[in-house]
Amino acid sequence: MNLPNKLTLLRVIMIPFFLIFLLLDITPYDKWIALAIFVIASLTDLADGKIARKYNLITNFGKFMDPLADKLLVCSAMIALIELERIPAWIVIVIIAREFIISGFRLVASDNGVVIAASYWGKFKTTFQMIMVILMIVDIPQLQIVTTIIMYIALVLTIVSLIDYLVKNWGVMGKDM
Numbered sequence: 001m002n003l004p005n006k007l008t009l010l011r012v013i014m015i016p017f018f019l020i021f022l023l024l025d026i027t028p029y030d031k032w033i034a035l036a037i038f039v040i041a042s043l044t045d046l047a048d049g050k051i052a053r054k055y056n057l058i059t060n061f062g063k064f065m066d067p068l069a070d071k072l073l074v075c076s077a078m079i080a081l082i083e084l085e086r087i088p089a090w091i092v093i094v095i096i097a098r099e100f101i102i103s104g105f106r107l108v109a110s111d112n113g114v115v116i117a118a119s120y121w122g123k124f125k126t127t128f129q130m131i132m133v134i135l136m137i138v139d140i141p142q143l144q145i146v147t148t149i150i151m152y153i154a155l156v157l158t159i160v161s162l163i164d165y166l167v168k169n170w171g172v173m174g175k176d177m
Contacts, residue, residue, distance in 0.1 A: 002057045004048035011069045014041040022080050035137045042130045060115050067118045070126050071099045077133045086136040098162045109172040121161035128154040
């Protein structure tokens with residue numbers, strides 16, 4: 001269990017705390033606490049990847065868990081934001097459907113002894129989704145147009161990254177097709 005993998009696990013552990021402060025009315029500063037937790041969790045995503053590459057600490061566990069931790073964090077946030085009426089459910093459905101498709105591909109690849117790392121399109125998608133979530137958490141009316149634009153960019157990147165992923169990795173389906 002190296003440092004990048006510990007950071008990935010930390011990101012997963014932070015999710016319930018983030019949701020508690022985002023959804024429950026505990027203190028007058030809930031949204032800011034939720035924002036801080038989300039930003040810190042998002043920064044662990046940057047840190048674990050940089051550390052893993054710099055110190056050659058890349059593991060199959062990290063290749064599998066890092067994207068999964070990102071999905072858990074961002075999808076949990078988006079589902080909570082539906083509850084808060086800050087994002088349309090259909091956009092979240094498209095984004096989560098993409099994640100299920102990719103997870104299915106990863107499962108088939110894993111059964112064939114192949115570990116598929118995240119692509120650059122996937123990383124851009126995750127970055128825009130995280131920015132979108134941050135803007136939706138702070139919910140500043142003057143930034144509504146920017147938030148909406150970022151939301152649609154995240155949606156387009158979600159679809160583009162799915163197509164890229166399927167095209168590049170269709171071979172893992174092997175004889176099953």
